[in-house]
Amino acid sequence: MKVKLVYFAWVRERLDKPEEELDLPETVVTVADLLAHLKTLGEEYETALQHENVIRVAINQEHAEHDEPIAGAREIGIFPPMTGG
Amino acid sequence: MSLTPTIRVQSEDFDLQKEVDKLTAGRTDIGAVVTFSGLCRDEGGALSALELEHYPGMAEAEMRRIAELAIERFSLQGLTAIHRYGKIAPGENIVLVIAASPHRQAAFDGANFVMDFLKTSAPFWKKEHAASGEARGWVPAKDADDSARDRWSKITESPARGG
Secondary structure, eight states: OEEEEEEOHHHHHHHTOSEEEEEOOTTOOBHHHHHHHHHTTOHHHHHHTSSGGGOEEEETTEEEOTTSBOTTOSEEEEEOOOOOO | OOOOOEEEEESSOOOHHHHHHHHHTTOSSOOEEEEEEEEOOOTTTTEEEEEEEEOTTHHHHHHHHHHHHHHHHHTOSEEEEEEEOEEEOTTSEEEEEEEEESSHHHHHHHHHHHHHHHHHHSOEEEEEEETTSOEEEEOOOOHHHHHHHHHHHHOOSOOOOOO
């Protein structure tokens, strides 16, 4: 499955890129699977995603829980907790 | 729900009075207008700027979702939410929420509700720049902001009466 990943704030900085397109293996079903898969892609991913419980994810620009399936996702946003306002 | 909130995400500043005027122009049914504006602080001279990053598209969508929840829940007559992005100097505006209703309590609650949810679920992130000009790092999320949001799910009775 081909998907566009977009990164923000310190996730973006630690990965040193704002976005990328990835071809995900079939075994990646949920958000948690995706985060686990990303961590195998290199040290920068491991560093950026090491505190998995604080990492927030949005599927097609809507907040998603870590146990949600990513089927049908065109764009997945990965970012730290929000601090606007 | 017929009322459409005004939602904007922009780098330029906003004028509080102009936005209130736009919301109330030609209206004779509004009895209360509550405005909240959030400004950049210098933290006792330690900061030269805040840099606001956002998720374009999702930021607007999430603000709209929150605004629509507030309109429904507090029967608001008007709602404006504007959030800036980019580098913002101490003393400058960051965010504006305007809520209008027939009576004061719904307007107060509506503005409060929008801010509590905006802080915890609208995709914006703040980075601090030190007085020296150097980047100081990202502002950590606060548990207190989550608690402020969560209290709305404990309030079961409609607080929007009287005024």
